[in-house]
Amino acid sequence: QSVLTQPPSVSGAPGQRVTISCTGSSSNIGADYDTHWYQQVPGTAPKLLMFANTNRPSGVPDRFSGSRSGTTASLAITGLQADDEADYYCQSYDTNVSGWVFGGGTKLTVL
Amino acid sequence: QVQLVQSGAEVKKPGASVKVSCKASGYTFTAYVIHWVRQAPGQRLEWMGWIIAGNGNTKYSQKFQGRVTITRDTSARTVYMDLTSLRSEDTAVYYCARGPGGFKWFDTWGQGTLVVVSS
Numbered sequence: 001q002s003v004l005t006q007p008p009s010v011s012g013a014p015g016q017r018v019t020i021s022c023t024g025s026s027s028n029i030g031a032d033y034d035t036h037w038y039q040q041v042p043g044t045a046p047k048l049l050m051f052a053n054t055n056r057p058s059g060v061p062d063r064f065s066g067s068r069s070g071t072t073a074s075l076a077i078t079g080l081q082a083d084d085e086a087d088y089y090c091q092s093y094d095t096n097v098s099g100w101v102f103g104g105g106t107k108l109t110v111l
Numbered sequence: 112q113v114q115l116v117q118s119g120a121e122v123k124k125p126g127a128s129v130k131v132s133c134k135a136s137g138y139t140f141t142a143y144v145i146h147w148v149r150q151a152p153g154q155r156l157e158w159m160g161w162i163i164a165g166n167g168n169t170k171y172s173q174k175f176q177g178r179v180t181i182t183r184d185t186s187a188r189t190v191y192m193d194l195t196s197l198r199s200e201d202t203a204v205y206y207c208a209r210g211p212g213g214f215k216w217f218d219t220w221g222q223g224t225l226v227v228v229s230s
Contacts, residue, residue, distance in 0.1 A: 048216055099160075
């Protein structure tokens with residue numbers, strides 16, 4: 001199936017580190033298409049958080065980092081802060097659908 | 112600054128069409144592509160298609176092929192997304208988003224337009 005799979009939710013206390021995984025397949029991440037990450041506060045538009053696996057746009061703190069290995073990409077957030085609470089989506093290009101696909105989103109709760 | 116401003120919310124009856132606009136500012140309009148992405152309540156983001164603002168070429172998701180048309184007016188720096196034969200499952204927030212082209216990321220998003228399809 002040409003979708004990306006994320007855990008529905010993750011949580012952590014302020015100051016802790018969390019990771020969010022994004023599992024794809026041989027038609028997207030495994031085909032060497034880059035993974036991108038977006039942060040979405042409910043009721044607002046998504047915001048680009050990480051592009052081309054490991055690159056942060058200007059203004060995104062270095063507490064956020066990305067990685068990719070095989071068919072899985074990951075987003076790590078260190079030094080959790082209350083305003084990190086949001087939904088996080090991964091995205092890649094998929095050759096089966098000849099278009100972009102997104103993960104189902106992961107809700108981050110800061111305890 | 113780079114900005115995409117979308118048209119307002121719409122309420123449509125099943126079978127009708129909707130046209131959502133996306134006005135760009137703060138960058139060279141023809142140097143980028145504009146994607147359309149929708150998000151139904153409780154669902155994941157779903158890519159619908161894109162237009163190359165420079166030459167007007169388009170590509171649509173297989174799911175929406177035949178029902179969606181994306182156009183642009185370069186003088187108005189505006190992109191339009193037209194979705195026909197609306198059904199209740201099309202109720203969603205529709206976003207336009209700018210991309211550099213290729214298999215790349217979406218770096219700026221519009222604020223979203225809620226489209227409700229209801230009889």
